[in-house]
Amino acid sequence: MSKKVLILSGDGIGPEILAEAIKVLNVLSVDFGLDIDLDNGLIGGAAIDAVGNPLPDETLDKAKEADAILLGAVGGPKWEPLDIANRPEKGLLKIRSELGLFANLRPALTAPQLVEASALKPEVVSGLDIMIVRELTGGIYFGQPRGIRELDNGEKEGFNTLVYSESEIRRIGHVAFKAAMKRDRRVCSIDKANVLEATELWREVMIDISKDYPEVELTHMYVDNAAMQLVRTPKQFDVMVTTNMFGDILSDLASMLTGSIGMLPSASLDKNGKGMYEPIHGSAPDIAGKNIANPLATILSVAMMLRYSLAEAEQANRVEKAVDVVLSAGYRTPDITSTGMKNVGTIEMGDAVVAALKG
Ligand code: NAD
8 A cells, every 4th residue: 555645845945855855756656666645735834824824734634644744844034923822833843742753863974975064074073973862742842831921020031841751751762772772772861960850850761761771871961061072072972862952952063063954864753653754954044945955854854754654664775875876976065065066956966866766
């Protein structure tokens, strides 16, 4: 039976990069027998403009039915004046929580061809291969109470709540340890246990879970030190597991080690392995509509989707190999270019991957 994939292009560069990912899926289906059924849905600013809601019920229903979801990005200056509860990003937070996508896997891998594109010295990043496991449906982004209130003295006060239950920590911990078992068997848990009780519990639970994985080495690091260590000696890490907000920040930081935010895919998984796949970057309104966005993070998200949710490891390898071939041939979008390379736009980069797939 065909696997159902829901395409949510979203805003800004979302539709441009998704168009290239769809080209790749079409080649896999026509030339390599991938049996999938693509459908489209509205999310984010595009959905607000069309129906006044960043996550229409119709999109949520389709997402629940799909085997996997491929997302571009949401948001942009057009919708910033809106109340925070009605902004495009709310659609994204809601789809993650409605589908129970609690585990966000963000590989930070430096392609050998892009070592020079990193902001760091080649010897620091060459061979880098980190997996950041970020908790995605809890913590301060979802904790209640939250809001902006007026105090008795008339001053305004903004407040949010950092809250983690033991079971929330436990399930993300298991994802991290299982990922480590397939890698170098090292987990570094990132917290701020010296200041925040919620992460004191985080640390306790991680230590408890580690007893189930005697072959995996567990270490702990405070988030401020982790930010420093990621820039100083990033290759010391194998799997990093952390909270929603710390993971948000550290994974963007890690992206710059690899050359560009335009290169990094991500997977957000539920407890059964169903997932939503998206590049880690946002809608990049500053470059939208210019045919210069790098589509490779989205194309590599397709590979993750094939591997994790569609049980198509061979097709995933095919896509990753094609991206490797294209980088080796010198194709570069502006975010990863250097002298002597073949400078191309979004569409041309997608075409190059398609050509590499077809051999
Ligand atoms: P961003 O990731 O969109 O852009 C940061 C910088 O990286 C920009 O200079 C941009 O041009 C560049 N960039 C991003 N993707 C690129 C690509 N594929 N190729 C080349 N360069 C790329 O982050 P931002 O500017 O902080 O946010 C812009 C909007 O995106 C905001 O509305 C924000 O809320 C939203 N956002 C959405 C998501 C998501 O949908 N998952 C994630 C982060 C931010």
